Amino acid sequence: SAVISQKPSRDICQRGTSLTIQCQVDSQVTMMFWYRQQPGQSLTLIATANQGSEATYESGFVIDKFPISRPNLTFSTLTVSNMSPEDSSIYLCSVEDYDRVYGYTFGSGTRLTVV
């Protein structure tokens, strides 16, 4: 299955600033997924990123707040813009196993604290 390198692993940011999270996959994948996990909560899908097209956002998430880039089949970034303390969460990227035999592979997560 794929291996994902996600950076940074954690960050503490000032409110009003932006943070870009990167995910690098060791193989080419069609779709990449970005999730948010708020403190003590489960994971919620933010958006699906396909190479060469605009990301598809889930209800409650907008491009201006969470712009996503997908320049090629092995890389994607998620930016958390104009941050507030409510954005403090773990952000995870994910890719699908090529034939779904093994489910999905997740990055190690980015723990974001906004102060």
Place this chain on the structure above:
Amino acid sequence: SQQGEEDPQALSIQEGENATMNCSYKTSINNLQWYRQNSGRGLVHLILIRSNEREKHSGRLRVTLDTSKKSSSLLITASRAADTASYFCATDAIAGGTSYGKLTFGQGTILTVHP
């Protein structure tokens, strides 16, 4: 919105005992998956069960799926302290006959195994 509900929310057992976690979901699915998360880090895929399967084993893990009741259970036998983690079920849903290709997570069960 979250598809799944899991119970119990928290489970505390002694090493060597079995741990059972349950998951319910709402829509038709392609498959249901179980993941483990240690201390708010990335998710590790444990096991996937397809909608036409009723039971699946992997090492000390046993998963059942009842599509008529839209429920699943995860059994960990002979638990170890290293099994202490949060466990999430996730469904890979069907939309109009085509899989979404994304996951909807349950709320999770926090398992603590005491040595």
